[in-house]
Every structure is written in C-alpha cells, then in structure tokens.
Amino acid sequence: MLNSFALVGNPNTGKTSLFNTLTTSYEYVGNWSGVTVEKKIGDLKDGGGQLVDLPGIYSLHPLSRDESVAAQYLMEEKPAALINIVDASQLERNLALSIQLLEYGRPMILGLNMMDVAKSRGIHVDPALLQERLGVPVIPLVARTGKGSTKILDALKDVPEDAPNRLKLDYGIAETAISEIEKLLLSIPGLPDHRWVAIQLLSQNPVILDALSAKLDMEAAKEIVSRCEAELRRTGLSSSLTEWIRAVRSGYIERLCAASVDRSAQKPHNLT
Ligand code: GDP
Ligand code: K
Ligand code: MG
Numbered sequence: 001m002l003n004s005f006a007l008v009g010n011p012n013t014g015k016t017s018l019f020n021t022l023t024t025s026y027e028y029v030g031n032w033s034g035v036t037v038e039k040k041i042g043d044l045k046d047g048g049g050q051l052v053d054l055p056g057i058y059s060l061h062p063l064s065r066d067e068s069v070a071a072q073y074l075m076e077e078k079p080a081a082l083i084n085i086v087d088a089s090q091l092e093r094n095l096a097l098s099i100q101l102l103e104y105g106r107p108m109i110l111g112l113n114m115m116d117v118a119k120s121r122g123i124h125v126d127p128a129l130l131q132e133r134l135g136v137p138v139i140p141l142v143a144r145t146g147k148g149s150t151k152i153l154d155a156l157k158d159v160p161e162d163a164p165n166r167l168k169l170d171y172g173i174a175e176t177a178i179s180e181i182e183k184l185l186l187s188i189p190g191l192p193d194h195r196w197v198a199i200q201l202l203s204q205n206p207v208i209l210d211a212l213s214a215k216l217d218m219e220a221a222k223e224i225v226s227r228c229e230a231e232l233r234r235t236g237l238s239s240s241l242t243e244w245i246r247a248v249r250s251g252y253i254e255r256l257c258a259a260s261v262d263r264s265a266q267k268p269h270n271l272t
Contacts, residue, residue, distance in 0.1 A: 003048065003049030004052065005050070005082070006082055006083065007019055007051065007053050008070055009084055010086070010087065012056065013114070014111075014141070015054075015056065016053055018141065019051060022045060026043075040052065044153065045153070051083075058093075060074070060097070060205055062206065062207060071205060075208065078106070081108060082104065082106055082109070083109050084097070086110060087114045095253045096249065103167065103193075104196045109137050109152065110138045111143075112125060112138055122265035124262040134167055135167055139155060170248075174244055177202060178199060179198075185197055185198065188215045202241050204242050
C-alpha cells in the first residue's frame with residue numbers, strides 16, 4: 001500500500017503552495033464522511049507516496065464543518081506522517097495546533113514556512129532548537145518559491161514507522177484523568193493513539209466526542225471529568241479541564257518561543 005502523508009496547518013501558511021510543488025498531479029476524491037469538503041490528494045513527485053491537502057485550521061476543535069475535516073481525518077486514517085506547516089513569522093500562534101498534532105503520536109515533520117517574511121521583519125527563529133525540543137525534523141521553507149521543498153521529500157523518505165520520541169506534555173493534576181480515560185478506551189478497537197484521544201476527549205473536542213459517543217462509557221467518562229475538575233477547583237489551579245489543558249499548552253509554547261524566537265531586531269509593521 002502507498003504511504004499517505006497529510007499537510008496540516010493554520011489557514012494561509014503555505015500548505016497548498018507546498019502541495020503544488022511536491023505533487024505531480026492531483027484529484028479530488030469524493031467527500032469526507034458527512035462533510036461536503038472534497039479530499040485533495042496528489043502523488044509525490046519522487047513516487048514516495050500520496051499527499052493530502054487538508055483544510056486550514058487553528059485548532060483541532062472545529063468551529064465549522066470545513067474545520068472538522070482535519071480532526072476527522074486524524075480519527076479515521078493512519079497517516080505515515082503529518083507535515084505540519086507553520087508560519088515562522090507567527091510561530092507562537094501556530095504552535096497551538098502543532099502541540100495537538102505532536103500529541104497525536106504519529107511521525108511528524110515541521111515545515112517552518114514564510115522564512116522570507118520572518119527575515120524581512122527581523123524575526124529570527126532557531127530551527128535546530130525547535131527540532132531538539134520537539135523531537136521532530138524542522139525544515140525551513142519558502143513555499144512560494146519552492147525553497148526547502150526537496151528537504152521535505154528527503155525527510156519523508158526517512159520517516160520512522162512510529163514516533164517513539166513523541167512530545168509528551170505533563171498535564172500535572174489532570175494526568176490521573178488522562179490515564180483513567182485511556183483505560184476506558186482499551187476496549188474500543190481501531191482508535192488512534194489513546195493518550196491523544198483521551199486528551200482531546202477531556203478538552204471536549206466535538207469530533208472526538210461524536211466518534212466515541214456510541215462506543216465509550218460516557219457516564220464513567222463524565223465521572224472522571226467531574227472528579228478532576230473538583231480537584232482543579234480545590235487546588236485553585238483552574239475552573240475547568242479544558243481551560244487547564246489550554247493553560248498547560250500555552251505555558252509550554254511561551255517557554256519554547258522564549259528560547260527559539262528572537263524578536264529583538266523585529267521591525268514595526270508598516271502598511272505598505
Ligand atoms: P494555505 O492556505 O495554507 O494553503 O496557503 P497558500 O499556499 O494558499 O498560501 C497563502 C498565501 O501565502 C499565497 O499568497 C502564497 O503565495 C503565499 N505564500 C506561501 N508560502 C509563502 C512563503 O514562504 N513566503 C511568502 N512570502 N509567501 C508565501
Ligand atoms: K488560502
Ligand atoms: Mg490551501
């Protein structure tokens with residue numbers, strides 16, 4: 001079977017530009033289940049597999065039907081690797097999605113795009129440090145001109161079968177709830193990484209809740225959430241699990257960007 005890779009990222013980060021550079025031809029293949037958005041799939045130029053261009057999203061929590069496509073893809077397919085395209089000039093905002101993709105537990109490549117924009121605005125991003133911290137290849141790109149795209153093809157050839165060094169954020173007080181949900185998931189076949197599913201469920205992702213509603217003991221899951229939220233309130237850490245999960249991720253991203261993004265030479269925006 002052909003390897004299948006997927007481009008995932010915020011809107012307007014250069015996914016389609018890169019897709020067009022990396023593929024020879026493409027076709028729209030039917031619909032995604034329940035959504036009218038069509039699947040855009042192309043063949044990689046080097047014959048290394050197929051590439052899917054997913055609709056842009058800011059988070060795996062869909063706000064629209066278009067946006068639910070990516071979360072649904074992750075629930076239903078088992079991609080050989082994800083290619084997460086981020087805008088190097090807006091790294092902090094883009095990393096909110098990256099964290100959730102790294103937690104997915106499949107091999108990933110981070111395409112650090114818009115390097116020309118970052119440079120012209122005086123923003124310096126350190127790809128080597130990001131690579132070391134995130135545990136995945138980080139490849140600087142200018143998708144508009146194709147710069148760096150052959151490095152993406154090379155990295156795809158080298159992707160491991162699994163992602164043994166996957167990023168594992170420590171959710172502190174919520175870790176008990178995560179492992180309790182993971183235990184409930186054991187009896188459900190065909191799921192992606194259980195820790196990822198558990199964290200998405202605990203952050204109330206509607207696509208994941210919907211996919212599990214008929215299979216999971218929802219009463220038990222609600223019980224786990226209530227106990228964890230009571231503990232979060234008791235300790236004064238947060239008023240809800242979703243807020244707590246968001247806060248842990250933001251803290252991580254803030255520290256990561258403090259170390260890897262240098263804005264000391266940043267030029268002010270101008271309107272021309
Ligand atoms: P998508 O929404 O993620 O599929 O992004 P697109 O590929 O459609 O790109 C959005 C816009 O950004 C287009 O106008 C591209 O030409 C432009 N673009 C993409 N990559 C780069 C890049 O690396 N540098 C610059 N300056 N522009 C880019
Ligand atoms: K676009
Ligand atoms: Mg696009």
